[in-house]
Amino acid sequence: xxxxKVVMSKKPQSHADRADILIGGGGxxxxxxxxxxxxxxxxxxHVVVADPALDRAPGDARASAIAAAARRLFETxxxxxxxxxxxxxxxxxxxxxxxxxxAMRPTFLTFDGExxxxxxxxxxxxxxxxxxxxxxxxxxxxVDLRTDAVADFDTQPGGIVVRLASGATIPARLLVAAxxxxxxxxxxxxxxxxGWDYQQSGIVTTxxxxxxxxxxxxxxxxxxxxxxxLPLTGNRSSIVWTEQRxxxxxxxxxxxxxxxxxxxxxxxxxxxxxAIAGPRRAYPLGLSVxxxxxxxxxxxxxxxxxxxxxxxxxGLNMGxxxxxxxxxxxxxxxxxxxxxxxxxxxxxxxxxxxxxTMAMGVATDGLNRLFSNQSDVxxxxxxxGLGIVDRIPTLKDFFIREAAGxxxxxxxxxxxxAL
Amino acid sequence: MPRAQAPASTxxxxxxxxxxxxxxxxxxxxxxxxxxxxxxxxxxxxIRDQVTAHFGRDPKKLGCLTGLRILDxxxxxxxxxxxxxxxxxKVIGADPSQANIDVATHHAGQAGVMVDYRATTxxxxxxxxxxxxxxxxxxxxEHVVDMPLFVKRCGEMVNPGGLMIAATLNRTxxxxxxxxxxxxxxLRWLPxxxxxxxxxxxxxxxxxxxxxxxxxxxxxxxVVYGVFSDAWQLSNDMDVNYxxxxxxxx
Numbered sequence: 065x066x067x068x069k070v071v072m073s074k075k076p077q078s079h080a081d082r083a084d085i086l087i088g089g090g091g092x093x094x095x096x097x098x099x100x101x102x103x104x105x106x107x108x109x110h111v112v113v114a115d116p117a118l119d120r121a122p123g124d125a126r127a128s129a130i131a132a133a134a135r136r137l138f139e140t141x142x143x144x145x146x147x148x149x150x151x152x153x154x155x156x157x158x159x160x161x162x163x164x165x166x167a168m169r170p171t172f173l174t175f176d177g178e179x180x181x182x183x184x185x186x187x188x189x190x191x192x193x194x195x196x197x198x199x200x201x202x203x204x205x206x207v208d209l210r211t212d213a214v215a216d217f218d219t220q221p222g223g224i225v226v227r228l229a230s231g232a233t234i235p236a237r238l239l240v241a242a243x244x245x246x247x248x249x250x251x252x253x254x255x256x257x258x259g260w261d262y263q264q265s266g267i268v269t270t271x272x273x274x275x276x277x278x279x280x281x282x283x284x285x286x287x288x289x290x291x292x293x294l295p296l297t298g299n300r301s302s303i304v305w306t307e308q309r310x311x312x313x314x315x316x317x318x319x320x321x322x323x324x325x326x327x328x329x330x331x332x333x334x335x336x337x338x339a340i341a342g343p344r345r346a347y348p349l350g351l352s353v354x355x356x357x358x359x360x361x362x363x364x365x366x367x368x369x370x371x372x373x374x375x376x377x378x379g380l381n382m383g384x385x386x387x388x389x390x391x392x393x394x395x396x397x398x399x400x401x402x403x404x405x406x407x408x409x410x411x412x413x414x415x416x417x418x419x420x421t422m423a424m425g426v427a428t429d430g431l432n433r434l435f436s437n438q439s440d441v442x443x444x445x446x447x448x449g450l451g452i453v454d455r456i457p458t459l460k461d462f463f464i465r466e467a468a469g470x471x472x473x474x475x476x477x478x479x480x481x482a483l
Numbered sequence: 484m485p486r487a488q489a490p491a492s493t494x495x496x497x498x499x500x501x502x503x504x505x506x507x508x509x510x511x512x513x514x515x516x517x518x519x520x521x522x523x524x525x526x527x528x529x530i531r532d533q534v535t536a537h538f539g540r541d542p543k544k545l546g547c548l549t550g551l552r553i554l555d556x557x558x559x560x561x562x563x564x565x566x567x568x569x570x571x572x573k574v575i576g577a578d579p580s581q582a583n584i585d586v587a588t589h590h591a592g593q594a595g596v597m598v599d600y601r602a603t604t605x606x607x608x609x610x611x612x613x614x615x616x617x618x619x620x621x622x623x624x625e626h627v628v629d630m631p632l633f634v635k636r637c638g639e640m641v642n643p644g645g646l647m648i649a650a651t652l653n654r655t656x657x658x659x660x661x662x663x664x665x666x667x668x669x670l671r672w673l674p675x676x677x678x679x680x681x682x683x684x685x686x687x688x689x690x691x692x693x694x695x696x697x698x699x700x701x702x703x704x705x706v707v708y709g710v711f712s713d714a715w716q717l718s719n720d721m722d723v724n725y726x727x728x729x730x731x732x733x
Binding site: 108 | 524543544565568593
């Protein structure tokens with residue numbers, strides 16, 4: 065097995081006693097960062113990913129919209145080919161604003177789904193498939209994967225000593241918190257997180273339908289909040305359905321037939337008969353942004369740094385922007401022989417990401433407030449507002465490019481450039 | 484009390500005392516030397532790229548300076564020496580201030596990086612017949628007593644086919660306004676008294692000294708500060724900060 069031999073030889077000295085960087089959390093952001101660093105810096109740069117759930121069977125029923133910029137990142141770090149088969153391009157997008165029982169939902173905004181000829185602005189991918197591909201690539205590139213949790217850490221001159229739950233102690237130069245919205249590393253680093261709870265939940269499930277969706281994404285602004293139909297491969301769509309929290313809990317707990325009825329009321333019959341094709345679960349929605357994205361020898365990425373409203377499908381993409389910015393700051397410093405956990409690197413990362421995150425948080429929060437309201441005045445306002453956007457091509461183009469994540473001073477990986 | 488100096492030394496004791504006072508603050512990236520830390524990436528990048536191009540190495544490889552014997556004259560607290568050693572260089576960091584050498588040695592120990600730090604001068608090393616593939620005089624020539632003599636002694640230590648790279652401040656009205664008034668008094672980027680404008684060196688003077696030392700200038704580059712990016716970058720503007728690379732023919 066020639067292939068296996070190559071893989072073996074690229075593996076780091078198994079469980080080496082020190083790391084250049086230790087990433088706590090093996091989700092999408094943590095694994096993507098680990099792969100990007102190994103690809104750019106090679107075997108001499110030791111990357112550890114510690115996550116107690118690494119060897120568990122993937123159990124995430126959600127799908128994610130991968131914006132063009134994030135897709136370029138996956139291409140550049142060599143995982144896109146692997147996931148491409150299961151990725152459904154979003155070819156166009158329709159947004160409607162309606163009351164639940166309106167016979168016709170007035171369409172006031174349509175988007176062609178391409179940022180450049182032949183380049184869709186987003187793809188839908190099921191999270192499980194993405195994680196599986198990232199894990200495979202992480203093994204191939206010699207990331208030191210540990211089924212273990214970060215228990216504690218202490219900074220010391222020149223580094224940070226990380227203790228794992230198993231008792232192992234690993235000195236590193238930088239610790240990355242990629243351990244999700246309730247990040248234990250963030251808390252241990254003493255970084256507060258500000259935000260609020262929307263008292264809404266997003267019901268997530270998968271639906272099979274009779275007719276083809278032709279790559280069309282739909283977002284219906286119903287009074288309780290947005291109801292999104294996002295195309296998956298085959299005649300299937302991922303549903304993200306916002307309701308008040310108690311109502312969401314009630315709906316998820318309904319017997320299958322009643323859940324089906326509630327869903328069909330909102331989904332409509334334009335794609336023919338529908339069938340529930342996956343588990344259903346309600347995720348509480350909130351907005352929170354860490355007070356700082358850095359502490360001494362610690363950097364936060366992904367949900368550990370920020371959780372925003374999923375209204376514009378930007379949560380994962382924001383996390384991947386963190387990955388691209390931190391990877392570039394670390395790689396540049398490493399190639400200059402600088403301390404990769406020093407203040408210069410951390411300050412550069414924070415400057416790069418925090419403003420962008422605040423802006424996105426405010427924008428998605430505003431959208432949600434504007435659209436989660438029955439007021440006719442607000443409805444008139446948003447209809448005319450979006451109607452104006454629809455009629456001005458350059459403005460619409462800007463929104464599409466913003467949704468695709470390619471405006472601003474983007475890090476190289478988001479532009480498809482190798483580090 | 485000034486230490487006894489060998490005759491023909493180019494060391495200025497008042498300058499040494501000024502830098503020795505910094506102590507452990509050398510390595511505080513947000514402290515009094517923050518501006519030097521911000522300046523460090525651009526000069527490191529310049530050195531790395533000049534050296535790897537000259538010796539046919541890949542600048543993206545982590546060990547791109549492996550095996551090269553490098554002298555960092557006026558190494559201070561080791562801000563330049565330590566990164567060059569991490570890139571694989573066999574680095575000798577020399578500084579006349581024992582206090583600086585102590586700071587640099589202590590820090591390299593903590594960081595786990597091998598650097599050969601010595602409390603000595605360029606003249607003493609030249610007298611010992613030391614030779615190097617790369618000799619660095621970064622932000623040094625504006626601090627010595629006799630610049631042409633200093634450069635001559637440096638030139639003696641460059642191996643045939645090797646490089647000398649120097650960075651310094653030009654003596655122009657613009658550098659007086661920016662480097663002295665702006666950096667030390669208005670913005671407080673640098674401790675007051677860090678620089679004396681009358682000791683600044685024009686590119687013409689430095690190149691002439693290098694030529695007399697048997698070196699040929701192969702690259703010259705300005706460095707400017709971008710207000711909006713809050714970062715230093717290479718430029719064609721050599722009115723204030725600039726760097727020269729010179730080679731000794733093989």
